Amino acid sequence: MTVPWLRRGKGRPMAAPKAVWPILAVLAVLLAIPVWGMLPQLTAPSEFWEIVKLDKYLRDTLLLAVGTGILALLFGVPAAWLTSTCQFPGHRIFSWALVLPLALPGYLAVYGYHDVLDRASPLILWMRDNWGVAETRDLDERMRVVVLIIIFSSVLYPYIYLITRASFRRQAASVIEASRLLGQGAAGTFRRVALPLARPAVAGGTALVLMEVLNDFGAVSFFGVNTLTRGITRFGFDMDDKACAVRLSLILLGLVVSLMVMERLARGRARFSEGASHRPLTPWKLKGVHAWLATVFCLVPLSLGFLVPGWRLLELARLAAASGMPTGFWAAFRNTVLLSGGSALGITVFALLLAQAVRLQRGLAGRTAARAAVTGYGLPGVVIALAMTLGLIQLSKALGIGLLAGTLTGLVLAYAVRFLAVSYQPLESGLQRVCGSLDDASRTLGVGPWRTMWRVNLPLLRGPLAAAGLLTFLDVLKELPITLLLRPAGFSTLATRAWDLREQNLLPDACIPAVVIALLGIVGALWLHHSVEKG
Amino acid sequence: MRPNLNNCLRPLARLALFISALCAVLPARAAEEPVLNLYSHRHYESDDQLFEAFKKKTGITVNVTQATADQLISRLRGEGKDTAADLLVTVDAGRLANASSLDLLQPVDSPVLKEKIPAHLRDPGNFWFGFTVRARVIVYAKDRVKPGEIKTYEDLADPKWRGRVLIRSGESVYNQSLVASLIANDGKAKAAAWVEAVGANLARKPLGGDREQVSAISRQLGDVAVVNSYYLGQMSVSKDPAEREAYSKVSIVFPNQENRGSHINISGAGITKYAKHPENARKFLEFLAGDEAQKVFPVETFEYPVNLSLDTSELHKTWGPFKADPLNLGELGKNHKAAVLLLEEGGW
Missing domain, CATH: 3.40.190.10 (Periplasmic binding protein-like II)
Structure with missing residues (x-):
């Protein structure tokens, strides 16, 4: 006997239980809020659009993105290759330690490099004496972008490292073995075999890195680099020209979309799938200079992205803690735990319902929902903050209720738009992988789909649920622009405290919340490493 | 089976009701609190x-x-x-x-x-x-600038300061109000020329806040800087020894004492x-x-x-008394947008 809703292949489309629709409707409403906010602004007149120096914003954004992309590749791919196929001093430690930079969001990593431009003063003076004032001024401006590129690529390369390494170890493993048996050395195998095979993984990782660069708002402000996110906050929130900010947002979204398209093209027909081979590779044993070079190659990004800034944050925090915790620290700590915990719980529960609904509703609606659920993650935080501010004002007016923008409800809704993908994806793949046909069996025995979810799927989904909850928790915890722009009156989190204290010229104090965020981030980074390694 | 519209909307309606109830209750409770x-x-x-x-x-x-x-x-x-x-x-x-x-x-x-x-x-x-x-004052490097060499905001536009002027970004409201006061006092055309000339005199593209400009003087990146008076006070007692030292290397000028007074x-x-x-x-x-x-x-x-x-x-005693621009401060608001546009145009 077959259960109608499970019947695959041709035939009558499977009817989903009624309860699927409200869940999909909630998703539609949630995603409609930001769109609804942006739309009227598209035709609204803009006060300042005429004076926006678009070339400046585009130039800095693109320079930063391209530079970070290239350098992060140079950091991430060799590190992934070395730690998965070679033996050299420290290779075991590096294999997990190299993900640690993920613990430091860019806007906090720059605190560890706060004086790097000051230290360059002698160089600037030398250039001025030899090359002239105006030339030095331009070079100095470029230098800030270069410094930021180095910082960004050293905190973001782990995205490339993680995915590429997984690809080397699983997908490419047997081919690498074959190449080796046919007499290719490490370098030849890397160039001719492993790298082409890992292309989709490398492209995917790079896309994630660039997405983070386009999303950043805090670090670029710190170094006075004029990216589009700064233009959006400047015109949208400082100068209150929402129409202008929406136009800038659309340009930024255009960049995000072209990034996704490029990733597809780079990936080509190949897919990054989890290959079957779990046979460990026989490592190349590097000797002498080569071995030490490998160590250095791994140590450089790890130091730049974690050890150096982490150590300096810790030093500054210790200096500040000597004269007591900064004001509002404990309130911010409590707020952060409650807000991140509450948001993670709410978003994960909704993501679970959504994943189950998508599983039950296999028609167009379900497929669309599955796609829509993950789009938010591609949207930069400031764009979401802008769109949600506008959308929530519209929504509150339409419903005739008190204002939602600037309330915790509004904030959590904005997080949901941005981070739904983070908890949806592990749950979706978990449902597919872990539960497989078990719920089919349960249904065959006459148990309803939701009861099946509760009794059969849920206990099996413990791992994916924990992953979804934890990752969402950590993402909300370190989120800056949305929290900064949408937080309720008088409400601080660790992230906004780290920002506010720095604005008050209290950098050492700002490092205390920063260190707490980083410590929790370490847990998240290691967990991510663990789950990718395990598959 | 076709979905029943009623069934889809009911949970939504409940959610909306819940949220609106929540919003209605919250401010009411707050009003009772001191x-x-x-x-x-x-x-x-x-x-x-x-x-x-x-x-x-x-x-x-x-x-x-x-x-x-x-x-x-x-x-x-x-x-x-x-x-x-x-x-x-x-x-x-x-x-x-x-x-x-x-x-x-x-x-x-x-x-x-x-x-x-x-x-x-x-x-x-x-x-x-x-x-x-607060007064927006000028500081200069004690060892590289003679007392009396710079006396007014207008002096900052003088070509003799080419590559020597430090000031934070025009995105700062402090600079916007300074330019607004220049528009009110000197007229828009002169203010525009001032913004452009100061832009050409900059030692570097603006970076950081007011304090960073003073610190940059101590690293010899520039010789004169524009800064709010209280930042100097805070630097003089800073926990950071580098800031105290930076403060000790500059002298303070209250600008425009011989005419309208400092902004x-x-x-x-x-x-x-x-x-x-x-x-x-x-x-x-x-x-x-x-x-x-x-x-x-x-x-x-x-x-x-x-x-x-x-x-x-x-500290204020050591700086001595100064004459302040008697311009009605409400005027700054009137010229604000024009000032923002000039600064954006000037590119700093």
Whole structure:
């Protein structure tokens, strides 16, 4: 006997239980809020659009993105290759330690490099004496972008490292073995075999890195680099020209979309799938200079992205803690735990319902929902903050209720738009992988789909649920622009405290919340490493 | 089976009802509490002491939402009558005048405020009040610039300072108000030429706040810098030895003493139009204008009190008295947009 809703292949489309629709409707409403906010602004007149120096914003954004992309590749791919196929001093430690930079969001990593431009003063003076004032001024401006590129690529390369390494170890493993048996050395195998095979993984990782660069708002402000996110906050929130900010947002979204398209093209027909081979590779044993070079190659990004800034944050925090915790620290700590915990719980529960609904509703609606659920993650935080501010004002007016923008409800809704993908994806793949046909069996025995979810799927989904909850928790915890722009009156989190204290010229104090965020981030980074390694 | 529309919408309707109930309940409960919600651009740690003192005196708890004044104004506009803010606190009179012209503030009739605060430091219509004064001064490198070599803001545009001028970004409201005052005093054409000439004289593209400009002088990146007076005070007692040393290497000039006087600005506040606790807000304003708070500002933040007779700061004494530009501070708001446009055009 077959259960109608499970019947695959041709035939009558499977009817989903009624309860699927409200869940999909909630998703539609949630995603409609930001769109609804942006739309009227598209035709609204803009006060300042005429004076926006678009070339400046585009130039800095693109320079930063391209530079970070290239350098992060140079950091991430060799590190992934070395730690998965070679033996050299420290290779075991590096294999997990190299993900640690993920613990430091860019806007906090720059605190560890706060004086790097000051230290360059002698160089600037030398250039001025030899090359002239105006030339030095331009070079100095470029230098800030270069410094930021180095910082960004050293905190973001782990995205490339993680995915590429997984690809080397699983997908490419047997081919690498074959190449080796046919007499290719490490370098030849890397160039001719492993790298082409890992292309989709490398492209995917790079896309994630660039997405983070386009999303950043805090670090670029710190170094006075004029990216589009700064233009959006400047015109949208400082100068209150929402129409202008929406136009800038659309340009930024255009960049995000072209990034996704490029990733597809780079990936080509190949897919990054989890290959079957779990046979460990026989490592190349590097000797002498080569071995030490490998160590250095791994140590450089790890130091730049974690050890150096982490150590300096810790030093500054210790200096500040000597004269007591900064004001509002404990309130911010409590707020952060409650807000991140509450948001993670709410978003994960909704993501679970959504994943189950998508599983039950296999028609167009379900497929669309599955796609829509993950789009938010591609949207930069400031764009979401802008769109949600506008959308929530519209929504509150339409419903005739008190204002939602600037309330915790509004904030959590904005997080949901941005981070739904983070908890949806592990749950979706978990449902597919872990539960497989078990719920089919349960249904065959006459148990309803939701009861099946509760009794059969849920206990099996413990791992994916924990992953979804934890990752969402950590993402909300370190989120800056949305929290900064949408937080309720008088409400601080660790992230906004780290920002506010720095604005008050209290950098050492700002490092205390920063260190707490980083410590929790370490847990998240290691967990991510663990789950990718395990598959 | 086709979905039943009713069934889909019911949970949504419930959710909407729940949210609206939540929103209706929250402000009602807040009104009973002795609280005061500030939207504040002020960012000084010592303000917390004042909040504590105020609480001790009145039992009212002060909550602060901190952001730039422009962001707060933008937020107030969006929130309308649902705003949680009772008092808008800025570090610039122009922003208060702007908020007032956008109908975001309400007047307050307080004999105490009128008595304590000089007329040119408050709004004629009683929409906002200044409670501290700051001067935008020029500092120069003691070892590279002779005393008297620079005397006015206009001097900064002189080609002799090419590659030697340090100033923070024109995105800062301090520079916007300085340019607004130049527009008011010298006219728009001269102000535009000034912005362009200063841009050409810059030692580097603006980076960091006012303090960073002073620090840059000590690293010889430039010879003259524009900075708010109280930052110098804070640097003189900084925990960071490098900042104390940077302060020791510069001399302070109060600009334009031979003509109109130095550009000053206020830190001030106005009660929001839809304040839920306007009485608490009035009490707080009167507290800030009162002798206790006025004595705290000069020693804690190195701002000048509005009542100069209460200035007990030793540092201010060493700088000596100065003549301030008597321009009505509300004028800064009128020229603000023009100033922003000039600075954006000037590219710094």
